Amino acid sequence: MNDAELDRIFKALGDPTRRRILDRLRERPKQSLFEICAQLFAEDGMALSRQAITQHLDMLQKAGLVRVVWSGRTKMHSLDPGPLREAVNLWLRNHL
Amino acid sequence: MRIYVTSVFVDDQTKALDFYTRVLGFKLKNDVPVGEHRWLTVVSPENPEGTELLLEPGDHPAVQPYKAALLEDGIPATSFQVDDIDSEYARLRSLGVTFTQKPMDAGTVRMAVLDDTCGNLIQLIQMKVD
Numbered sequence: 001m002n003d004a005e006l007d008r009i010f011k012a013l014g015d016p017t018r019r020r021i022l023d024r025l026r027e028r029p030k031q032s033l034f035e036i037c038a039q040l041f042a043e044d045g046m047a048l049s050r051q052a053i054t055q056h057l058d059m060l061q062k063a064g065l066v067r068v069v070w071s072g073r074t075k076m077h078s079l080d081p082g083p084l085r086e087a088v089n090l091w092l093r094n095h096l
Numbered sequence: 097m098r099i100y101v102t103s104v105f106v107d108d109q110t111k112a113l114d115f116y117t118r119v120l121g122f123k124l125k126n127d128v129p130v131g132e133h134r135w136l137t138v139v140s141p142e143n144p145e146g147t148e149l150l151l152e153p154g155d156h157p158a159v160q161p162y163k164a165a166l167l168e169d170g171i172p173a174t175s176f177q178v179d180d181i182d183s184e185y186a187r188l189r190s191l192g193v194t195f196t197q198k199p200m201d202a203g204t205v206r207m208a209v210l211d212d213t214c215g216n217l218i219q220l221i222q223m224k225v226d
Contacts, residue, residue, distance in 0.1 A: 028200070032170020034209065034217075035197045042202035050169070072211060073167045074196050 012063035025079040105154035106214035172219035181222035
């Protein structure tokens with residue numbers, strides 16, 4: 001993992017909506033965009049547009065923290081904690 | 097003015113009629129030949145004089161891209177209300193229905209999303225009682 005990849009992870013984490021999306025995906029993997037929006041609105045009181053959440057998901061995906069698999073013709077999002085663990089081991093742990 | 101009918105675009109009317117009646121449990125209301133297609137509506141057995149659901153042919157060129165985009169993002173084409181979503185979920189799963197979303201709490205409702213096998217997602221909603 002290089003600095004650019006670490007940058008993408010820490011940038012992706014630097015936003016409360018994106019952290020909440022990761023929390024929700026850990027509780028319930030394989031969620032569609034619709035389900036993520038519904039949860040953020042109903043359970044977390046975050047009324048964001050679908051476009052805004054799509055952009056947040058893009059950043060999380062580019063950082064490798066969210067993986068997409070297709071269920072039929074629907075895109076399902078899941079958390080991938082692998083890059084987070086790597087970031088901890090590579091850099092964060094030195095300061096803990 | 098009243099809403100007497102609402103519609104979903106279905107890939108195949110015969111297949112849709114089977115799914116919406118035999119699987120979901122609606123009743124056939126109107127089946128009128130219109131050219132190569134049918135004016136095909138179903139109603140809820142709980143409210144046979146209520147709003148009809150039109151199983152509308154989806155062969156207009158705008159329909160497929162519209163449906164594909166909704167399907168990709170998991171967005172339901174329409175929404176039906178049930179009294180007990182968890183028992184409906186179990187009943188429909190036993191009939192082989194695919195859900196893109198298992199029942200979950202969402203504020204004042206509990207909701208799930210299923211695949212109608214005709215190119216649409218359908219939301220089921222149970223209103224929570226206080």
